[in-house]
Amino acid sequence: MRPSRAADPLIRAALALLTALLLVPSAACGSRLPERDSTTRRPAATPDGGPPIRVGVITSATSPVGGDAFTGPRDGALAYFAALNARGGLDGRRIEPLTCDDGGSGVGNHTCVTELVDDRKVFALVATTALDYAAASRVSRAGVPDIGGQPIGPAYDTYPHLYGIYGSSAPRTGGRPGWNGVLYGGTEVYRYFKRVHGARTAAVVSYNQASSAAYARLVTRGLEAEGYRVVAEQVDFALPNFRAVAADLRARRPDLVLDALDSHGNARLCEAMDAVGAIPTAKVTHVQNWNSTVPDAYAKAPRCRNALWATGSSRNHDDTSHPAVREFRAAMDARAGGVAVRSQWQLEGWAAAMWFTDAARSCLAAGPRGLTRACVERYLNRPEPYTARGLLLPVRFERLDRPPRTRRACLSVARWRDGEGWVTQGDMTANCATVPQLGYRP
Numbered sequence: 001m002r003p004s005r006a007a008d009p010l011i012r013a014a015l016a017l018l019t020a021l022l023l024v025p026s027a028a029c030g031s032r033l034p035e036r037d038s039t040t041r042r043p044a045a046t047p048d049g050g051p052p053i054r055v056g057v058i059t060s061a062t063s064p065v066g067g068d069a070f071t072g073p074r075d076g077a078l079a080y081f082a083a084l085n086a087r088g089g090l091d092g093r094r095i096e097p098l099t100c101d102d103g104g105s106g107v108g109n110h111t112c113v114t115e116l117v118d119d120r121k122v123f124a125l126v127a128t129t130a131l132d133y134a135a136a137s138r139v140s141r142a143g144v145p146d147i148g149g150q151p152i153g154p155a156y157d158t159y160p161h162l163y164g165i166y167g168s169s170a171p172r173t174g175g176r177p178g179w180n181g182v183l184y185g186g187t188e189v190y191r192y193f194k195r196v197h198g199a200r201t202a203a204v205v206s207y208n209q210a211s212s213a214a215y216a217r218l219v220t221r222g223l224e225a226e227g228y229r230v231v232a233e234q235v236d237f238a239l240p241n242f243r244a245v246a247a248d249l250r251a252r253r254p255d256l257v258l259d260a261l262d263s264h265g266n267a268r269l270c271e272a273m274d275a276v277g278a279i280p281t282a283k284v285t286h287v288q289n290w291n292s293t294v295p296d297a298y299a300k301a302p303r304c305r306n307a308l309w310a311t312g313s314s315r316n317h318d319d320t321s322h323p324a325v326r327e328f329r330a331a332m333d334a335r336a337g338g339v340a341v342r343s344q345w346q347l348e349g350w351a352a353a354m355w356f357t358d359a360a361r362s363c364l365a366a367g368p369r370g371l372t373r374a375c376v377e378r379y380l381n382r383p384e385p386y387t388a389r390g391l392l393l394p395v396r397f398e399r400l401d402r403p404p405r406t407r408r409a410c411l412s413v414a415r416w417r418d419g420e421g422w423v424t425q426g427d428m429t430a431n432c433a434t435v436p437q438l439g440y441r442p
Helices: 008-029 072-086 106-119 136-141 188-197 210-225 242-252 263-276 323-335 344-364 373-380
Strands: 053-059 095-101 124-126 146-149 162-164 183-186 201-207 229-235 256-260 282-285 308-312 406-410 412-417 421-424 432-440
Touching: 053 072, 053 106, 072 095, 072 146, 072 323, 072 344, 095 106, 106 136, 124 344, 136 162, 146 344, 188 210, 188 282, 188 432, 201 210, 201 242, 210 229, 210 256, 210 432, 229 242, 242 263, 256 263, 263 282, 323 344, 344 373
Parallel strands: 053 095, 053 124, 124 146, 146 162, 201 229, 201 256, 256 282, 282 308
Antiparallel strands: 183 432, 308 412, 406 432, 412 421
């Protein structure tokens, strides 16, 4: 069996958890109209090979979550298209990315789809990163390919014409997500630490809040399936006592610490662990936190900071030994418009833009009239997996009638080291194992 991507539904569940947690304190703030960005910079030179190819990039850039939580994929995609246009575009045609900020709301998401799909007639969507992808069914009905989006919700395992950055094996008929409303994820993260680092005990820290507790149960199921002894720790969502949790972790000495917390809670937990000397083999985080803000976010926790590990399905954005990563970083440095942070989500947005470009280029090989949405989707649905020049673990869309019970899955792993950044731990195409697939309802 070919290797598959790493724990994708678990990543989806983690992202859904984080957004749910971050939205709770903002519930009384009301909603806001989306701010749409119509100021996308165009290259100075316009290729003369034909009219530009318009693509849409929908991002919850302003939302109740706040900050730049969802802008990484957009920034990576825009950097890719800027670099492509500077080289003459796609067979002489400029790619014209049109961005839209949906404000993190379902209403705003519908507004963005109306503007980009109905009014501006974009050929495709690329690197969608929407807190509430409420208009996903409209995109699907319009037959607009949505390529390389971040699966924060279940849309990419529900609708045809939507192609998430992590691939999918689900039928995607437009009904219930996954298989009759159930998604599946593997246990390869836990298998990796058990096999490579001898981990046998894991602590799972959560809030006494529904989304947090549900995700903690999912993580616990995976750990127990891999034979771990699990230590459950829970803190009050309103008044969390992280010092008490850290003291208990010091007494129980788990090999791994995983959490069902928001980013702020994660940092505070690390500070408490640092203060009492409760430093495990690995404090495991996920792809959304795999970025260059670690020194600032964990400034008060140097020991815990250097025990941070991240896992995902794309090549470490700090791994400059790989030529495709060097190309990505050079383009971000040149064209990111003052964006100082470097992140895994930026790299995945870059890969999404490359994916669209490779699909479109394959169609243009048959001539200018060959570029159709149907042709692009044939490329996306081909049996050969896509890797974006080695930036992604193999991506495919299988449409299986039944979920697999086990799957051979691979994992990208990095560890934070002060002075070095995120250091790759083994090649992601070799960090593989055949693991069980566990079901959960999104």
